[in-house]
Amino acid sequence: MSSILEQLRGGLIVSCQPVIGGPLDRPEITAAFALAALDGGARGLRIEGVENLKAVRAVTKAPVIGLIKQDLADSPVRITPFARQANALIEAGADIVAFDATDRVRPEPISSLIAAINTAGALAMADCSSVEDGERAAELGCELLGSTMSGYLGGPIPDGPDLELVAALSRCGRFTVAEGRYQRPAEAVQAQKNGADAVVVGSAISRPEHITSWFADALTGHAKTGER
Numbered sequence: 001m002s003s004i005l006e007q008l009r010g011g012l013i014v015s016c017q018p019v020i021g022g023p024l025d026r027p028e029i030t031a032a033f034a035l036a037a038l039d040g041g042a043r044g045l046r047i048e049g050v051e052n053l054k055a056v057r058a059v060t061k062a063p064v065i066g067l068i069k070q071d072l073a074d075s076p077v078r079i080t081p082f083a084r085q086a087n088a089l090i091e092a093g094a095d096i097v098a099f100d101a102t103d104r105v106r107p108e109p110i111s112s113l114i115a116a117i118n119t120a121g122a123l124a125m126a127d128c129s130s131v132e133d134g135e136r137a138a139e140l141g142c143e144l145l146g147s148t149m150s151g152y153l154g155g156p157i158p159d160g161p162d163l164e165l166v167a168a169l170s171r172c173g174r175f176t177v178a179e180g181r182y183q184r185p186a187e188a189v190q191a192q193k194n195g196a197d198a199v200v201v202g203s204a205i206s207r208p209e210h211i212t213s214w215f216a217d218a219l220t221g222h223a224k225t226g227e228r
């Protein structure tokens with residue numbers, strides 16, 4: 001087991017991804033959120049974009065999962081679709097690179113993404129929507145499997161996290177990450193009981209716009225809103 005995974009095992013990873021274009025969408029603010037998360041006991045960070053990653057790497061040696069979100073015209077795949085992006089993230093200091101591991105039309109095969117990450121000496125994290133996604137990625141040499149994409153392939157977004165997928169992914173024999181809609185400590189504990197090696201929390205810690213809307217919408221009787 002790599003020392004990065006040993007550091008993360010049993011702990012919390014905080015995703016510090018500002019709402020895109022929002023008032024907190026600045027690298028120095030992302031870095032401040034990252035330091036605050038580490039002060040609170042996070043073992044690792046999940047950071048989007050090369051500029052944010054560089055700003056975070058400048059202030060901490062903590063394990064970082066890097067990703068790039070890019071909207072493509074001809075593919076629904078949005079999280080690190082290209083190997084060159086994975087390499088840029090690793091160059092900027094990512095220990096782990098997360099990518100969309102769903103079985104959808106994509107610009108580059110998953111196999112070449114994972115190969116590029118492994119060749120560069122980093123770890124690959126498959127953002128999965130199903131156990132099949134995880135099995136395929138594990139077969140191709142991926143070290144971490146996350147439940148990140150569950151609920152985001154169309155249709156209404158569920159309210160709570162996908163704890164069943166965490167249990168299923170944990171049986172693939174790779175480092176299992178529970179991610180997606182964890183908003184209460186008890187849910188994170190349940191994910192751990194279901195076999196998660198680490199839990200990622202994003203919006204509930206680092207997107208004040210979302211947290212505010214949960215309360216504001218509850219008071220005015222509207223449904224919970226969210227942004228990916």
Ligand SMILES: CC(=O)N[C@H](C=O)[C@@H](O)[C@H](O)[C@H](O)COP(=O)(O)O
Nearest residue numbers: 015148152180181182201202203228
């Ligand atoms: C589906 C997708 O694009 N998820 C993204 C992946 O990096 C982020 O927008 C999420 O914030 C992250 O997964 C953490 O989840 P939550 O914010 O629910 O704790």
